[in-house]
Amino acid sequence: MKKILNNILKLVVVCGWVMNSFYVQAQTDQEKAREYQLQQEAFRKGLLFQQLDSAKLLMEETQYEAADKKFKYVLDNIKSVPSDLAFFFGKNSYLLGKYKQSIDWLTKYVQLKGTGGQHYTEAISVLQKAESAYLDSRKIESKQVEEVLSRNYDIDCGPGGKVVCPVCKGTTVIKKTGVFGESFKTCTYCNKHGLLSCEDYNKLIRGELQPQQKP
Numbered sequence: 001m002k003k004i005l006n007n008i009l010k011l012v013v014v015c016g017w018v019m020n021s022f023y024v025q026a027q028t029d030q031e032k033a034r035e036y037q038l039q040q041e042a043f044r045k046g047l048l049f050q051q052l053d054s055a056k057l058l059m060e061e062t063q064y065e066a067a068d069k070k071f072k073y074v075l076d077n078i079k080s081v082p083s084d085l086a087f088f089f090g091k092n093s094y095l096l097g098k099y100k101q102s103i104d105w106l107t108k109y110v111q112l113k114g115t116g117g118q119h120y121t122e123a124i125s126v127l128q129k130a131e132s133a134y135l136d137s138r139k140i141e142s143k144q145v146e147e148v149l150s151r152n153y154d155i156d157c158g159p160g161g162k163v164v165c166p167v168c169k170g171t172t173v174i175k176k177t178g179v180f181g182e183s184f185k186t187c188t189y190c191n192k193h194g195l196l197s198c199e200d201y202n203k204l205i206r207g208e209l210q211p212q213q214k215p
Contacts, residue, residue, distance in 0.1 A: 051074050112155065
């Protein structure tokens with residue numbers, strides 16, 4: 001009887017060891033699969049950034065149409081749009097005469113990076129030119145051009161994951177001027193902090209963010 005119990009005990013130990021080996025192997029396979037997926041994503045992202053660099057070079061060489069095609073390719077294939085892409089696509093759109101499109105993307109860049117952005121000064125300069133040209137273009141008849149607007153994309157807000165609320169400009173207060181003077185009300189989008197999460201910011205761009213109800 002004792003011998004039988006010892007054999008059963010050994011069998012249980014062996015089964016436990018086998019099951020543990022399968023579990024460890026399954027974990028290893030999952031980790032390998034995840035690592036491979038990350039490598040593929042990094043490789044794909046690297047190729048897209050090569051296309052972005054190529055588009056920037058074409059823009060510098062005044063080949064704006066060719067640059068536009070590459071910028072659009074990156075936009076259509078990247079998961080989250082980096083702020084630099086918003087700037088360069090906005091600038092190239094201005095150079096192509098697509099002023100509304102330029103205003104949209106350059107505004108997003110300024111909202112995302114603020115005065116500390118690497119391209120802030122140039123973005124503001126081109127944005128002002130685009131706004132002026134857009135107003136002038138509305139005074140004369142011109143053919144409609146296809147526009148790629150930022151609301152159709154998820155914008156990368158950077159490592160901080162926060163953006164100054166474009167509704168109240170970070171003040172948490174919205175000021176309105178009426179016939180009886182100025183009135184003030186608390187911004188119902190940024191939760192009294194003057195900031196939006198990246199998710200809420202992208203919802204706001206698409207017109208999907210609902211104002212918070214007053215308590």
